[in-house]
Amino acid sequence: MPDFLLRAVLGAAFLGAACGPVGAFVLWRRLAYLGESVGHMGLLGAALGLLIGIAPITGVAALCLLAGLVMARADDGLIPAGTFVGIVGHAGLALGFIILAGMESVRADLMGYLFGDVLALSPTDIGLIVLMGAGALGGIALLWRPLLADTVNPDIAAAEGTTRPYVNAAFLVLVALLVAFGLRVVGALMIVALLIVPPAAARPISRTPESMALAAALFGAAAAPLGIAVSWWQDVPAGPSIVLAAVALFAVSSVFAAARGNRS
Secondary structure: OOHHHHHHHHHHHHHHHHHHHHHHHHHHOOOHHHHHHHHHHHHHHHHHHHHHOOOHHHHHHHHHHHHHHHHHOOOOOOOOHHHHHHHHHHHHHHHHHHHHHOOOOOHHHHHHHHHOOHHHOOHHHHHHHHHHHHHHHHHHHHHHHHHHHHHHOHHHHHHHOOOOHHHHHHHHHHHHHHHHHHHHHHOOOOHHHHHHHHHHHHHHHOOOHHHHHHHHHHHHHHHHHHHHHHHHHHOOOHHHHHHHHHHHHHHHHHHHHHHHHHHO
């Protein structure tokens, strides 16, 4: 296997494994739209990083963190919170696209920012993804009990005093960091799919939250080699192929769960 292909498989697999358990909470909390808007803001972060002369990943991470925390504080007022989140996210996507389109040196890389460039991952990128993935998995393990209690029934958690203000903020930081690093792998338009499709695939075959998180990590990791193999075989973009592989795993899981239910 060529080195660049091996790096692509390793990087995407580690990212998918980290996205699985975190994405389970995104799914349970119905935060997919917020994650998508954070991903859109990541494109603006990359553009601003290039504009001011810093590493794009630094701009992506900074703006994703800021956007996630700000949009999570949106309350329903004259404009519903979901609408506000959508407006901010799409404004960031449009502005980032315009800035990048105005830079002659990076205009050819627009597709990479939108749909990922997993085949161009360097050994340094792999190291950063592994460290970030390990940190995300360790963080979700530490936050598991209070975050699960607040997700299942926030009113009861508040009444029992198990709700901690830092838990939600820490969780949003994890989501923002995964979105930031995922932008390089599958792109701003598809990173949320890697957060929600593997947990959705795990849900029909899981009996407990813990088993669903583990299955989601396995599905997320498995989507990487499957998608990259299809990309290599058919000469199609790798990022979208990884997402479609995750969707295929979701379809197989759903059919298996339905068949098992019909037999029982």
